[in-house]
Amino acid sequence: MDDVVIVENVHYAYPPLTPGGEPIPVLKGVNLRVRRGEFLALMGPTGVGKTTLCLTLNGILPHLMGGTFQGKVVVAGMDTREHGPGEMSRQVGLVFQDPESQLFNMTVEGEVAFGLESLGLSPSEMEERIAWALEVVRLSGLRQRHPLQLSGGQKKRLAIATVLAMRPQVLVLDEPVTGLDPVGRHEVLSVVEELKREREATVIMVEQDAEAVLTWADRVVIMEEGRLVLEGSPRQVLSQVESLHDWGLAVPQLGELAHLFNRRQGTSFHFFTEDEAYSALADEPISNIQYPVPDTQHPTSSEHSTAVQVEDLCYRYDDGPWAVADINLSVEAGEFLAIIGQNGSGKTTLVKHLNGLLRPTRGRVLVLGQDTAGQSVGQLARKVGYLFQNPDHQIFAPTIWEEVAFGLRNLGFSEGEVATHATEALALFGLGDHADTPPAVLGYGLRRKVTLAAVWAMRPQVLVLDEPTAGLDWRGTCTLMEEVTSLNSQGHTIILVTHDMKLVAEFARQVLVLDEGRALAYGPTRQLFQQEAILRQAFLAPPPITVLARRMRPYGLRGDSLTVEEFYQDYTALQQLDKEQRGRSPEQSEGTGAEEQGNRVPATLCPCDLAP
Amino acid sequence: MSFAFDLYIDRPSWLHRLDPRTKLAFVAFSSVLLLSFSHPFVSAAFLLGIHGILWSGKVPASRLRWAWQRMWPITILILLLWPIFYPQGEEVLWQVWRIRITTQGLCQGLSMALRVDALAFAFLVLLFSTDQARLVRGLVKLGLPYEWGLTLAIAMRYLPTLYGIYITVSEAQQARGWVIGEGNFVRRIKSYLPILVAVIVMALRLADNLSMALSARGFQSGARRTYLKDLELSLADKVCLPLFAASLILFLIFRLRHGLGA
Numbered sequence: 001m002d003d004v005v006i007v008e009n010v011h012y013a014y015p016p017l018t019p020g021g022e023p024i025p026v027l028k029g030v031n032l033r034v035r036r037g038e039f040l041a042l043m044g045p046t047g048v049g050k051t052t053l054c055l056t057l058n059g060i061l062p063h064l065m066g067g068t069f070q071g072k073v074v075v076a077g078m079d080t081r082e083h084g085p086g087e088m089s090r091q092v093g094l095v096f097q098d099p100e101s102q103l104f105n106m107t108v109e110g111e112v113a114f115g116l117e118s119l120g121l122s123p124s125e126m127e128e129r130i131a132w133a134l135e136v137v138r139l140s141g142l143r144q145r146h147p148l149q150l151s152g153g154q155k156k157r158l159a160i161a162t163v164l165a166m167r168p169q170v171l172v173l174d175e176p177v178t179g180l181d182p183v184g185r186h187e188v189l190s191v192v193e194e195l196k197r198e199r200e201a202t203v204i205m206v207e208q209d210a211e212a213v214l215t216w217a218d219r220v221v222i223m224e225e226g227r228l229v230l231e232g233s234p235r236q237v238l239s240q241v242e243s244l245h246d247w248g249l250a251v252p253q254l255g256e257l258a259h260l261f262n263r264r265q266g267t268s269f270h271f272f273t274e275d276e277a278y279s280a281l282a283d284e285p286i287s288n289i290q291y292p293v294p295d296t297q298h299p300t301s302s303e304h305s306t307a308v309q310v311e312d313l314c315y316r317y318d319d320g321p322w323a324v325a326d327i328n329l330s331v332e333a334g335e336f337l338a339i340i341g342q343n344g345s346g347k348t349t350l351v352k353h354l355n356g357l358l359r360p361t362r363g364r365v366l367v368l369g370q371d372t373a374g375q376s377v378g379q380l381a382r383k384v385g386y387l388f389q390n391p392d393h394q395i396f397a398p399t400i401w402e403e404v405a406f407g408l409r410n411l412g413f414s415e416g417e418v419a420t421h422a423t424e425a426l427a428l429f430g431l432g433d434h435a436d437t438p439p440a441v442l443g444y445g446l447r448r449k450v451t452l453a454a455v456w457a458m459r460p461q462v463l464v465l466d467e468p469t470a471g472l473d474w475r476g477t478c479t480l481m482e483e484v485t486s487l488n489s490q491g492h493t494i495i496l497v498t499h500d501m502k503l504v505a506e507f508a509r510q511v512l513v514l515d516e517g518r519a520l521a522y523g524p525t526r527q528l529f530q531q532e533a534i535l536r537q538a539f540l541a542p543p544p545i546t547v548l549a550r551r552m553r554p555y556g557l558r559g560d561s562l563t564v565e566e567f568y569q570d571y572t573a574l575q576q577l578d579k580e581q582r583g584r585s586p587e588q589s590e591g592t593g594a595e596e597q598g599n600r601v602p603a604t605l606c607p608c609d610l611a612p
Numbered sequence: 613m614s615f616a617f618d619l620y621i622d623r624p625s626w627l628h629r630l631d632p633r634t635k636l637a638f639v640a641f642s643s644v645l646l647l648s649f650s651h652p653f654v655s656a657a658f659l660l661g662i663h664g665i666l667w668s669g670k671v672p673a674s675r676l677r678w679a680w681q682r683m684w685p686i687t688i689l690i691l692l693l694w695p696i697f698y699p700q701g702e703e704v705l706w707q708v709w710r711i712r713i714t715t716q717g718l719c720q721g722l723s724m725a726l727r728v729d730a731l732a733f734a735f736l737v738l739l740f741s742t743d744q745a746r747l748v749r750g751l752v753k754l755g756l757p758y759e760w761g762l763t764l765a766i767a768m769r770y771l772p773t774l775y776g777i778y779i780t781v782s783e784a785q786q787a788r789g790w791v792i793g794e795g796n797f798v799r800r801i802k803s804y805l806p807i808l809v810a811v812i813v814m815a816l817r818l819a820d821n822l823s824m825a826l827s828a829r830g831f832q833s834g835a836r837r838t839y840l841k842d843l844e845l846s847l848a849d850k851v852c853l854p855l856f857a858a859s860l861i862l863f864l865i866f867r868l869r870h871g872l873g874a
Contacts, residue, residue, distance in 0.1 A: 060824050085827035087834060094828040100773060101821035102828075104766050106745045113840040120835035123842070130840070144622075148772060162829060357783050381789035392817070393777070394784035396809035406806070410789030440813060454788065 004169055004202050005034035005057065010071035012052060012061055017441060023068060026052045028226035030071075034170070034204060039196050041213040041234070042206045044223035045248040045473040047443045050206045051097065053223070054172050057204070058092035059085045076169040090119065093163030097174045099155035103147035108139060108158055111147055115166045133165035136199070137191050152343055153184025157191055164195075171195065173205045177212065179470050181343045181499050183539045192216060208473055210238055210252045211544075214272055222247065239270060248475030253502065253544045257564045264568070274548050281548075281571070282555055305369075307333040307462050307493040308354060312363035315349055323349040324517045327363075331510070333461070336494045338508035338525070340501070341538050346517040347497045351464045354495070355384040368461060382411055385460035389467040391447040394454070401426065401435040404454045411458060425457035429483065445476035452483065462493045469500060481507060502543045505529060505562035513538050526560050618768070619675075619739040626848060627669025627741045632750030634849040635738040641856040642734035646727050648867050652719065655726035662733045671740045679736055687725045694721030744768050746843070753843055766822070774815060781810045 010030045013023040026049040034040050044050050055061040059080035062069040073080040076091040096102050105111040112133055116126040134140045137157035142150070147158060156176055163171065176192065177185045189212055195201045196216055207213050213220055213234055220237040222230040224247050230237055238244070241251050241259040251259070254277045258269035271277045310329035316322050324346040331337050339347045352358040353365045356377040365372045367383050388394055397403035404425050408418040426432045429449050434442075439450045448468065455463065465484065469477045477500075485507060488494045496508060504511060504525065511528045513520040515538040521528055528534070529542045530550070541547070545567050546560070553559030556574050561567035622628070642662075646655060666676060694717065701716030738747070744765060752761040782792055785806050792803045845853075 055824070058828060060827060064824060064827060084832075085824075086830055086832040089828055089830040089833060092828075096821060096825060096828070098821055101818050102825035104769055104822060104825065106743060106765070106769060110745055110840070115829035117837055117839055118830035118833050118835065120838045122838065123840055126838075126840045166830060352783075355787055357787065376791075377786045378789045378791055381787060384787075386784075386787040388780065388784045388787070390780075392814055393780050393810060394788065396785075396806045396813070406790075407788035410791070458788070 002036050003033040004036045004076055005032065005204070006072070006074040007032040007053075007056070008072040008074075010053075010056060010073060011069070012049075012056060013068045014052075015066045026226055027056070030223075030226070030228055032221065032228060034202060036169075036202055037200045039201075039203045039216060039218045040205070041217035041220045042204060042223060043208065043210075043213060043220060043249060045475060046445060046471075048223050049226045050223055051174055054094060054174050054204070054206060056080065057170070057172055058088040058094050059083060060094075086118075089115070089163075089166060089168070091169045093166055093168035093171045095156075095159050095163055095171070095173045095176060097178060099152070099159050102159050102162070103155060106146060107143065108134070108145050108147060108150070109143040111158060112162050112165050115162055119166065129165045129167070133161040136164060136194065137161040138187075151184060152180045153187040156180065156184070156188045160188075160191060170202045170204065173203065173207075175206050175208065177207070177209060181539075182541070183342055189216070208250065210250050210255070214238060214252055214255075222249070235270075235272065238272065245474075248473055250474035253564060254548065257545065257548075257567060260564060260568050265572075274544055274551070277548050278551055282552060305333045306366075307331050307335065307368060308495070309366040309369075310350075310353070310363070311366070313350070313353060313360050313365060314362040315353065315358060316361055322517050324514075327519055329512065329519075329522070331462075331493060331495065333493055334488070334491050335510055336488050336496070336508050337510045337512060338496045338498060338504040339512045339514060340498065340504060340540060341514035341520075344516075345514040345538070347514055348466060349517075350514070351386070351466060351495060351497060354462065354464055355380045355386050357386075378410065381407070381458065381460070383460055384462045384464060385455035385458055386464045387452055387455050387466060387468055389470060391444070391451040394451055395439045395447060398438055399436050400431055400439050400450050400453075403439050403450055404457050407454055407458045421457050421459070425453045428456070429453040444471055445473070445479075448472060448476070448480065449483075452480070456487065460492075462495065463487060464495045464497075466497045467499070468496070469498065469503065477503070501540065505543050505546060513540070526562060529562065530560055618744060619736070620743045621671060621675060621740055622743070623670040623672075623741075625668070625670040625741070627665065627671075627737070629846065629848070630741070630852065631843055631845050631849045632738070632742045632746050633754060633843065634845070634852050635742055636750060636754070637853055637856055639734050639738050641860050643731060644860060645863060646731050646734070648864065650720075650723050650727070652723040652726050655723060655730045659726060659730040659733060662730065662737060665737055666733070666740065669737070669741055675740060679733065683729055683732055687729055690725040690728060691721050694724055746841075749839070749841075749843055758837065770818070773818070774811070777814050778807065778811050781814070782807045785810075 007030055010027050011025070012027040013025040016023050030049075030053060032053075042050055042053070052061065055065075056069070056073050057075060057080075059073075061067065063080075063084045069081075075088065078088060078091055080088060103111055105114055109130060112130045113126055116129060121129070130143075131140070134143065137160055139154060139157055139161065142154070147155065150158060160171075160173070160176070173192070177188050180188065192203070192205070193216060195203060205213075205217070217234050220230075220232065220234050221228050222237065222244070229247070230240065230243065238251050238255055239259075241256060244251050252272045254274065255272045257277065258271050258280075261267045261269050269280050271280050308329065308331040310327050313327040313329075314322055314325045327346075327350060339350065341347055349358060353360060353372070354367060356372050356375060356379075359373065367375075367380065372380060395403060397406055401422060404422045405418050408421050413421065423432075426435055429452065431446075431450065431453055434446075439447055442450065448471075452468070463484075468480060468484070472480060481503065484494060484496075496503070498504060508525050510523065511525050512522045513528070513534060520538055521531065521534045529546050532542065532547075535541060543562075545564055546562060549557060549561035549567055549570070550559045556578075558570050561570055642658070646658065649655070663676070695713045696711060696717075698717040698720055699710075699712035699714065701714030703715040704712055705715060705718070706713040742750075748761045748765045751764070752758050786792065790803070790806060792807070793800050794803065
């Protein structure tokens, strides 16, 4: 009887996009109950209806958007069929994914006040609630600030405060940390933790990040194609590694390691955190072995020509402070460089110099040996392809084919060349069948792909990718990175701006760490990820697997693994060495050894073993 | 991100504390006054007085300089063109072909320029010292429907956002070799098309999300709306408002009865 949210057999279809078109079914029979005080995580790949489900909870669907709605949603005794979103907002606090569109006031204080004014509260009560809500999200000192002046993490926290102040029975958070830098993530998640621990709030959180779900959720439900397909405790659900991967979902990185051991060695590990993994793996008999340090460097291209050269680059916007200062960089052709750092550390400012969108205040930038000064953005577009963070910033054409052909026409290719290049690009990215589809109606992952195809079609030597995986689910990330790696192996120089350290660890060979516009460190990924102090200075941390590997170094592990697969190879090599040194041990017979050897080829692995 | 769409500067001053309705009344008072008096002395004195108000209201000199930088081209233009297009009057100072410059023309030009400047600064008194939220609140309090006020406030709030989207989109298209704003007029207009399409699509998405965010915050929840900071006339307002009314009546009597300041 204490179910505060009751969703019964809900079907929902959005109204058709064009008059006379087909309605778009999204929810196909959802049943869900949430107890008072429960923290529920809702996971699922993009486009399966997670946000749609959130919108039905406060009656925005179907009241605001129309469409066909069947079934029943009752929150705190109120049926959404009888009560519109205005009334439901007293019971359900909905925090949307995009912070920009839900902060529409001129001050932080006014933002929180808006909902309370709508409820008709007295000024003194409002004052009290505003003070309380801003304290919970730790923004008390910024009451008069304009919401646009806040950082990403602060915006999300403010959005949470605006609905928290309305004292709803249920708080619904739609991907609260997506798109934030590590500091912002931490800020938001610590507020979420406080809500759970101290306020005993009922929370429904849509989240892709398996590590966050593991830490905070009481219960997890997985959504797939408009239905809830799996539910249970985070540990139960997240240990279903194969099913989750089939649905296109990530699991915690160390959970993936456990799974790898279980599959290849028949163990029954069940760990997720660093401590659990450590005690499980360090239990195994491993003697202290001096390990020969093999060459871990990836081979770089043979010609050694420089693709991008940045010399003493300084830049400031108008009369502001230096946005980047004294940057020196030399990127070889065929290199894979990652640029990491917090928001506002100058990453985008730096890469915008590579195609001439910004011009150095001091210093110079050379692309393929030529100074960018004196070359227009259009001329540089032949050499440097630039993929913007949000695909919607560049999509405008009526069909995918036109979208891809646009850049080629701009560069003055003949119609024949435009046709061959565009067709080739569409084929490479598996978009051949969609050539006549309007890109705007595609899902986010496909829109992302269209923009990459459009940039690739221009055949630039250097590809700049600004946060290309933001907003993509695990499968989308895998596919995209697979394509990027294949472009890299064809000789394209890749410059990747990202917050995702697992991506950096797995794919980048060089890393540049920026902090407040200055280069904090620049070098090979493997070495750099060992220098935790430097990373910490930029508020970054190596992925869990790297941390675990280093912690296990006293057991003879090389200790610089960047991926789950590397760790596993390292560990089994050590087991092997250990076995050979002892030269006996009947239970670890030849049979298992051979099997291990056979399994070393990672053929059955997912294209990339990252778990964002 | 630029905040240049907002002229407001936060300062602790009596002018800032004044009710927006009082300042709106001041703008109305100034407009009627300046339109009915045409003598350059009146406009000049008024302009000087407004600068006194702005100065005592702690509006920084840099903002005044900024305002004058925008005003002087139009001022010069009026001073130059008015006498040329107003050839009436007895005292001819200078004549070439059909162009006659008269003392009267010069005086009228000066008067017109000063009036335009004074009027602009009367509006700036309001805009420099009133934040947008309070301004909208004042308008609603004066009878503007709340929904209209909210629409106005949201429009002002999202100008910088849309501008930011516009900048990013044009960068994204330039990065694909698109050249903006070159060639003849038609070609230049056309060159903005790929940018406008993407900006409009994004603006529509934004508007959709905004309408959801509004209803998630209890907009039209059925309750009567209250306000965290409702406007109330302070003592200063209660002094200023009758003062404006009285002096306006007084000035108008002088103007109409006695023909002063024509």
